[in-house]
Amino acid sequence: MTIESASRPSDQVVSRSVALSAFPAETDVSAAAVAASWRPERVLVVLDDDPTGTQSVSQLPVLTRWEEADFRWAFALESRAVYVLTNTRSLGPLEAAARNREVVANALAARGEREIAFVSRSDSTLRGHFPLEPSVIADELEKAGSHTDGIVVVPAFPDAGRVTINGVHYVSSGSDELTPVAQTEFASDATFGFSRSDLPGYIEEKSLGQIPADSVIVLDLGLMRSGAEAIASQLENASERALIVADAVVESDLRALSLGLALAEERGKRFLYRVGPPFVRARIGQAERAPLSSSELYGGNEAPASHGLVVVGSHVAQTTSQLERLLQDGHASVVQIDVGALLDPERRSDEIAAAISSATSALREHEVVVHTSRVLVRTESGQDSLAIARSVSAAIVAIVQGIMKAGRPRYVIAKGGITSSDVAAHGLEIARAIVLGPLLPGIISAWRPVGGPADGIPFVVFAGNVGDDDALASVIKVLSADEGARA
Template sequence: MNTTPLPPQALPPVRTVSAAQVRQALAGARRVVFLDDDPTGTQTVRDLPVLTRWSVEDIRWALRQETAGFFVLTNTRSLPPRDAAKRNREVVEACLQAAEPDGTRLVFASRGDSTLRGHFPLETDVIGQVVTARTGAVDVVVLAPAYTDAGRVTINGVHWLRTGGNLLPVADSEFARDATFGYRSSRLADWVAEKSAGRIPAGQVTEVTLDVIRDGTTEDLHERLTRAGAGRVVALDAAEDDDLRAAVLAILAAEDAGRNFVYRIGPSFVRARVGQEAHPPLEDPILKALVPRGGHGLVVVGSHVALTSRQLAKLAERRRHVSVQLDVPTLLDSDRAENHLRDAVATAAAALADDLVVLSTSRHLVTGDNETSSLDIARTVSAALTETAGRVVAARRPAFVVAKGGITSSDVATESLGIDRAWVRGSLLPGIVSLWEPVSGPAVGLPYVVFAGNVGDEDSLADVIDRLEAP
């Protein structure tokens, strides 16, 4: 595999495509439903609805909002394949049922991880099956995992992670060694073949590279999309948001002409598809209106990636806080788990009166003998963490809650806080770390911060806490 960093001069010049051009093309376009396999897909956008339930009435509430799309939090990255498939099917069927009375046209995006973890191609397969049965065959699956804000880019068909001034092929990163969703391939076409166990050969994946995106026109890209064979995967290069917006214009034109797509995408495509610019972080006056003064916050940490551990260490260096740690081996012992949780709740609730509290699991990652047992352990630990967080919030309401880790963010939102409808209000750092405003359930008015495990630098967690406390 080529691990040589690509020099900037090797890339063609960027073709400028504005968000305003996309917004103009969105007039009359299909509303996009982002099925988010954890909540971190929201961190690139502002002012979009989020649902954590998918009843027809909840979906109709989202459809009544005047937005180009909305999120449905499925949390399928934490589920085994059969349950993930069932949940995707339920969500898509409910969305189509909710949209039918008003004749609202929908397109579905399976929002996965920008480091290529998650249930692919299972999720796009299921979405495609439901859409085909209800509205017509899916012509193309668009694959666009880029997350430009966090340095995850696709160049010449290869997906890269930016580390400092270099680009690392994603298969050489720690994320490729994930116990549940590991992989060996950095070229997206090869990754598709690998994850589909050869059902979709690499030769049947159409690569749309930067030279095509930047040197061509919307009509050229439209032709590439419409020329792809039925059911093919089209993998999009993207190093800048302009690249994705150029692709979105072509996709919208193809959809307007009657083509049906399913998207498998990272966070940056979300922003491009709804016609938003890369917004700066939320301004202090907005935070002042959202975050109550005089209280202290609760940080819930489930992520085990190395970056999260470094961020916790830096937080400890920069400011005082009370650390309450759940011991994973104890959580897995049914005879000792409840007493352990009860002690943690009492300690954390008492400490919130005077200090920031960090509730975490022990940093040593415990895995099983195979993918299924690793998922079972992860679910047990996550359930204990979210149960503890929910009890803490019930005992003493914090000024804000920060959830660190994708699956953790989902479980804290739905299980600990009971959030079912919310608005994404924006990010706390440039292009990363989103703040939600719950608008129903017991957490109404409690600022909720979704912080992926694998974004930012060592200071980012401390920076977020500073931003929340400053107003």
């Protein structure tokens, strides 16, 4: 079915109850029901454009490199999904396309007997290289002899208050009020900004009109709550890379979609997915996991006596609020990095050296928070803004590397998408890891690095735009706890 954009109040703040009043009540779909539909030979390869996509899953491998040997290691674990940290949200479009092509080619070369389906995981507030990334994946699959009937777009992230109703994507901060995503700070992103909250209109806008809004198939809540057969029947209309958007308000909506997709795929349809974080969990039939305990974080062993390192690069308002709340407690030493100094070639090296020295010294006595100055440096050019972000992130990497040479922290938290990716792949030199699970329900991910200098150090991927004001302090409390850190 399609919905005319003019009939959709996509620019209005609405209450959840009013937005849902035209649709049936949610249905209960279990993770076990979805798991039962999964074929053992199948594996999802998730190209994650920043590492925060792992926040909704547990006990899955994650790669920050994508050579064939890395894929073979991950596929040998026989997991239903493998995450590949591409970090393309920090890249320009040409680099992002090249990286997507390389990942797909190497995954296909290493698959053996596995049947691969590809997921392009991106932001639940619609920032990222779209429609570029799923289009590139579809092109590579076509070269390999596989067609794509549809690209399924599911940005919903109910755990974090991002829901899609009647094709309109909303953001909620926990209240009954739903704000169209185009009215939030995320829509003003210097690189990936947009003006439409209705997903067909967003797709038309981001494709520069090449994909008209009225050509987009919309699976609304009425259909999503009518059962797998109804969903599969609608999906049978998809062909030649049709764009499909799906409503979702609760986890059961995502599971219902998963059952419909499984049925349509059994009948021969082939899909790519462009999704927010929880889709993979629902699609593979994984139940929501309870937050990790200290014992689980440290593998049942005694937690090290050292203190933890928190690295904050994100500048969104929610991160700043969480940082301010943490620092009010006075339990952490603070090392602030002057972004202006980092962007000045004559001052950059001294700023990095001073941060390493201060953090290394303070870690002997306290938890340490290393954060960038809170004034965001922006330019009119999206590509120039990305270049500034990469320059600052490279400095953060150098600081983390310097700290690691002086001694192993008890844990490392990285706050912000690009920050998390660069700290993981370069600062800590994590090439392979296992996603342990969440530290807060469904929104903050902990990894256990496998091999390399950070082997066994809990690494926490903390998105910039999730959690309440107390979230950062709450996570540190779990990571710093002595009780429960033994088996």
